[in-house]
Amino acid sequence: MILKVSELKEHISQPLHAAYDGRALDLEFVDFHYLKNIVFSGTAERIEQTLTINGSLSSEMEQCCSRCLECVATHIETPVDLTFAIDHRDTIDVTDDVRDLLILNHPEQFLCSETCRGFCQTCGKNLNHESCECS
Ligand SMILES: [Zn+2]
Ligand SMILES: [Zn+2]
Numbered sequence: 001m002i003l004k005v006s007e008l009k010e011h012i013s014q015p016l017h018a019a020y021d022g023r024a025l026d027l028e029f030v031d032f033h034y035l036k037n038i039v040f041s042g043t044a045e046r047i048e049q050t051l052t053i054n055g056s057l058s059s060e061m062e063q064c065c066s067r068c069l070e071c072v073a074t075h076i077e078t079p080v081d082l083t084f085a086i087d088h089r090d091t092i093d094v095t096d097d098v099r100d101l102l103i104l105n106h107p108e109q110f111l112c113s114e115t116c117r118g119f120c121q122t123c124g125k126n127l128n129h130e131s132c133e134c135s
Helices: 095-104
Strands: 002-004 014-020 038-047 050-064 071-085 091-093
Touching: 038 095, 050 095, 071 095
Parallel strands: none
Antiparallel strands: 002 091, 014 038, 038 050, 050 071
């Protein structure tokens, strides 16, 4: 998302909406698999040489459970609270910061559910679907 400073009136919080393709943001590595566009919805406000962006990023992501390896679609929502120094520039590119936020808020370990039982270490059965005789 590239913002034009001249289009932002000072001291007026303006609505801001943008949609990103996960691939365009270079987030399709490891297990970052977005099923939908990443949508930003919020506001932008300019006060002198400072630009503040508030809102949230939401999307749907396919994540694979680190215990049972099952992949499920989950809704993600990341709060956005960014401040930029305008520095007399005409345009401000916030794409890198958006990408950083998405990476920072990505859980390192995803579990399909808190109670996921994963695989049996001995027989390899998925204990969410079946039980086994191992101790
Ligand atoms: Zn699981
Ligand atoms: Zn077993």
